[in-house]
Amino acid sequence: MSPSRVLRLKTYALICAMLIFGPLGDVLLGKAMKKVSPMRGWAPASILRFFVRAFSSPTVWLGIGSLTLFFVAYVLVLSWADYSYVQPASALSYGLVALLAVIALNEKITLVRWSGVLLICLGVIAVGQTAPRTTEPR
Amino acid sequence: MIVTGVIFYLFILLSGTGGEMCVSRAMKSIGEVTDFRPRSIARAIGRAMKVPWMWIGIALMALGFFSLMGLLSMANVSFVYPASALSYVVGAIGGKFFLGETVSKERWAGVLLVTLGVLLVVVGRG
Numbered sequence: 001m002s003p004s005r006v007l008r009l010k011t012y013a014l015i016c017a018m019l020i021f022g023p024l025g026d027v028l029l030g031k032a033m034k035k036v037s038p039m040r041g042w043a044p045a046s047i048l049r050f051f052v053r054a055f056s057s058p059t060v061w062l063g064i065g066s067l068t069l070f071f072v073a074y075v076l077v078l079s080w081a082d083y084s085y086v087q088p089a090s091a092l093s094y095g096l097v098a099l100l101a102v103i104a105l106n107e108k109i110t111l112v113r114w115s116g117v118l119l120i121c122l123g124v125i126a127v128g129q130t131a132p133r134t135t136e137p138r
Numbered sequence: 139m140i141v142t143g144v145i146f147y148l149f150i151l152l153s154g155t156g157g158e159m160c161v162s163r164a165m166k167s168i169g170e171v172t173d174f175r176p177r178s179i180a181r182a183i184g185r186a187m188k189v190p191w192m193w194i195g196i197a198l199m200a201l202g203f204f205s206l207m208g209l210l211s212m213a214n215v216s217f218v219y220p221a222s223a224l225s226y227v228v229g230a231i232g233g234k235f236f237l238g239e240t241v242s243k244e245r246w247a248g249v250l251l252v253t254l255g256v257l258l259v260v261v262g263r264g
Contacts, residue, residue, distance in 0.1 A: 029207065030215025038212045039142060054207055067203075075161060075186065076179065080170040083162040084233030084241050084249075094220050094255075101216035109216055112262025116220065119255030126248030134240035135166070 007133075011081050017073035023096035025066030031105055032059035082133055094120045139212070146209040147221070154202025155225040159232045160195030166237075167191070220259035226252050 001009075035057065039050040054060055077086055095117050101107040168185045171178070186192045209218050230249045233239040241249075 026219055027215055030210050030218070033207055033210035036211045038139070039208055042142075050208070050211070051204070054211070060207075072179070072183075075165055075183070076171050076174075078162045078165040079168065079182065082233065082239045083159060083237055084230050084239050084245060086162075094223060094259075097219045098216050101214065101219075105215065107214045107216040110262045113216070113220075113259045114262075116255040116258030116260075116262060119258060120220070120223065120252050121255075123248045123251030123253075123255060126251055127245055130242055130245045130248070134242075135238055 007080065011077060014073045014077040015086070018070050018077070019093055019096060021066045021070035021073070023093045023100055025063045025070055026093075026097055027100040027104060028059055028063030028066060030101065032057045032063060034105075080133060082135065085127065085130065085133075092121060092124050143209060143212050146205040146212075149205035150202050150209065150222045151225050151228055153198045153205065154222070155228040155232060157195045157198030157200075157202055158229070159236050160191045160198060162195075163237060164189040164192035164195060217260075217263070220256055223252060223256040223259075226256070 033054065036050070036054050040046050074086070098109055098114070098117050102109055164186050167189055168182060171182045206218070206222070226249050230241050230246065234241045
């Protein structure tokens with residue numbers, strides 16, 4: 001395999017890991033935070049109370065665990081790929097989050113919103129056609 | 139309530155994206171990770187932890203994450219998550235000016251499509 005093909009495969013594999021653990025973590029977080037009442041004002045006491053309540057939910061920790069795996073894959077891919085390539089490539093997760101939110105959390109998504117998700121995916125494909133690295137290794 | 143939400147939202151956009159760019163800068167400075175055995179990955183991360191940009195990035199991302207939790211307690215994840223994608227504009231501009239990346243016309247077009255999609259998601263409330 002040519003080096004550029006290896007680079008592409010490696011990049012795709014890690015972006016796949018990002019696409020599994022990112023949306024899963026975000027939806028778990030969304031599920032947990034639905035049960036926490038919103039923060040009232042910016043007094044230190046209310047900020048503290050809000051986060052104590054949030055972090056006592058096991059689902060929040062599952063979400064954080066999943067997002068940590070996402071972050072490891074993300075950081076590794078950023079060691080060679082451009083940020084402006086990886087960030088939009090990870091946008092497929094918008095479709096996955098929407099799907100998970102409907103299936104697992106019973107959230108309602110309108111047709112207009114789904115078409116927005118489709119546009120995001122098209123944008124992702126457009127970005128995926130560009131070279132993964134434009135800066136010289138330092 | 140709305141003001142609190144907007145503040146959370148701005149922190150997600152600016153602090154979250156700014157943090158990611160700092161992390162990207164730190165990871166580029168340690169060089170490409172070519173070996174995926176757990177020990178090598180741990181060593182690469184250990185090396186990254188010695189770069190100050192990494193810590194600035196993690197602090198900013200943590201701030202963005204707490205704001206995400208704040209906003210998720212007020213709104214559905216199927217709204218909050220796509221709405222936060224306006225960070226793509228911040229990301230493309232930051233990639234160009236802060237990280238010296240070449241954002242080609244094609245890449246700008248992709249970012250524009252993503253952004254239009256985000257706007258439809260925000261407009262298309264149930």
